[in-house]
Amino acid sequence: MAVIRDVMPAFQLFQPTSIADAQKLLEQHGHEAWVMAGGLDSFDWLKDRIKKPKALVDLSGIEELKGVRATNNGIEIGAMTTLTEVVRHPVVKEKYGLLAQAAELVASPQIRNQGTLGGNVSQDARCWYYRAGWPCYRAGGNICYADTPVGRNREHAILHAERCVAVNPSDTAPALVALDARFVVQTPTGERVVDAEDYFVGPDIDITRMNILQPGYLLTAIRIPSTWAGAQFYFEKVRDRNVWDFPLMNVASAMVLSGDRIERIRIAVNAAAARPLRLKAVEDAVRGQSRTAATGEIAGKLAVQGAVPLQFNGYKIPLMRNLVKRAIGGVQEAAWAS
Ligand SMILES: Cc1cc2nc3c(=O)[nH]c(=O)nc-3n(C[C@H](O)[C@H](O)[C@H](O)COP(=O)(O)OP(=O)(O)OC[C@H]3O[C@@H](n4cnc5c(N)ncnc54)[C@H](O)[C@@H]3O)c2cc1C
Ligand code: SF4
Numbered sequence: 001m002a003v004i005r006d007v008m009p010a011f012q013l014f015q016p017t018s019i020a021d022a023q024k025l026l027e028q029h030g031h032e033a034w035v036m037a038g039g040l041d042s043f044d045w046l047k048d049r050i051k052k053p054k055a056l057v058d059l060s061g062i063e064e065l066k067g068v069r070a071t072n073n074g075i076e077i078g079a080m081t082t083l084t085e086v087v088r089h090p091v092v093k094e095k096y097g098l099l100a101q102a103a104e105l106v107a108s109p110q111i112r113n114q115g116t117l118g119g120n121v122s123q124d125a126r127c128w129y130y131r132a133g134w135p136c137y138r139a140g141g142n143i144c145y146a147d148t149p150v151g152r153n154r155e156h157a158i159l160h161a162e163r164c165v166a167v168n169p170s171d172t173a174p175a176l177v178a179l180d181a182r183f184v185v186q187t188p189t190g191e192r193v194v195d196a197e198d199y200f201v202g203p204d205i206d207i208t209r210m211n212i213l214q215p216g217y218l219l220t221a222i223r224i225p226s227t228w229a230g231a232q233f234y235f236e237k238v239r240d241r242n243v244w245d246f247p248l249m250n251v252a253s254a255m256v257l258s259g260d261r262i263e264r265i266r267i268a269v270n271a272a273a274a275r276p277l278r279l280k281a282v283e284d285a286v287r288g289q290s291r292t293a294a295t296g297e298i299a300g301k302l303a304v305q306g307a308v309p310l311q312f313n314g315y316k317i318p319l320m321r322n323l324v325k326r327a328i329g330g331v332q333e334a335a336w337a338s
Pocket of ligand 2: 125127128129130136137138143144145146147156164165
């Protein structure tokens with residue numbers, strides 16, 4: 001639907017080599033600046049001539065934003081670390097395999113080579129109308145084109161919609177919520193470290209944003225505590241084409257068992273709402289229970305309570321129910337069959 005034109009609008013390109021310089025540039029240019037990481041989302045907006053920043057701050061030359069480091073209590077991943085590096089990193093694979101699995105299912109190898117973890121969690125909504133530049137709520141207008149009887153809303157939200165029914169399309173975001181990650185954000189007034197859940201915002205908080213980033217903000221790193229290192233992980237993504245595609249829905253869970261009893265659990269889904277949803281009610285219901293198909297069944301039903309389908313996305317309710325059911329109950333033949 002987007003009209004592709006050949007020439008991007010002109011902007012000043014800045015290529016800082018330190019976080020401090022990037023921050024100065026972002027503060028200097030305020031709302032006229034655009035942060036660019038891998039450029040996969042950024043260039044879509046620029047080439048479609050829908051976003052027209054005056055200054056582009058390219059983070060690719062900042063070495064301190066790259067790589068995976070051990071910390072006293074887990075690991076820290078620089079925001080500019082590519083998804084491929086995340087997938088291949090031995091410690092991520094060994095201890096935090098949930099993130100490696102999620103990152104490996106993002107898009108295609110080429111996109112994972114260029115796309116960064118920081119960009120993946122900060123990417124914008126993929127709603128057709130919004131991406132094509134239609135003046136909807138999310139773009140600052142006063143209408144939603146997707147939430148109408150004939151709107152294209154097959155990929156849209158079933159939970160927590162508020163005027164805007166777009167979903168967060170990130171695959172790594174629910175894995176980071178399940179791993180209880182913290183996001184390190186530099187702001188003009190100092191550093192903020194927020195829980196993964198609180199990095200993302202829904203339309204009830206701010207309809208024009210998907211996360212807490214404001215002009216002048218920079219996501220520098222994501223910290224994963226060792227709390228869930230080596231836990232039992234489950235990640236599943238359902239998409240239209242397995243070769244590469246955004247999730248119609250995904251689920252991520254981290255679980256510690258004592259025998260067959262679920263001792264500790266965190267679970268999140270994405271592409272069900274405008275932000276990844278941690279399913280606390282499910283966690284509370286299954287904690288202390290045996291990890292069985294029956295427990296999975298209860299969890300799946302609980303997960304979709306309150307879900308409201310749009311005209312063309314009713315399938316997402318059984319999809320979410322079954323994803324949660326499999327994440328909690330484990331994948332048994334009977335679970336796949338129903
Ligand atoms: C064809 C295609 C298919 C895709 N399929 C999937 C998929 O299946 N699953 C999935 O999860 N993703 C998918 N993506 C998204 C892709 O994986 C990228 O991760 C994502 O678009 C952005 O990553 P990036 O590093 O290119 O960031 P950019 O595009 O440069 O940035 C994305 C946004 O985040 C902001 N930003 C980035 N880094 C920072 C930072 N450090 N601080 C502040 N702001 C920042 C930018 O300003 C921009 O608004 C797909 C993308 C494409 C083009
Ligand atoms: S779902 Fe959101 S992004 Fe899409 S048209 Fe409606 S308001 Fe805009």
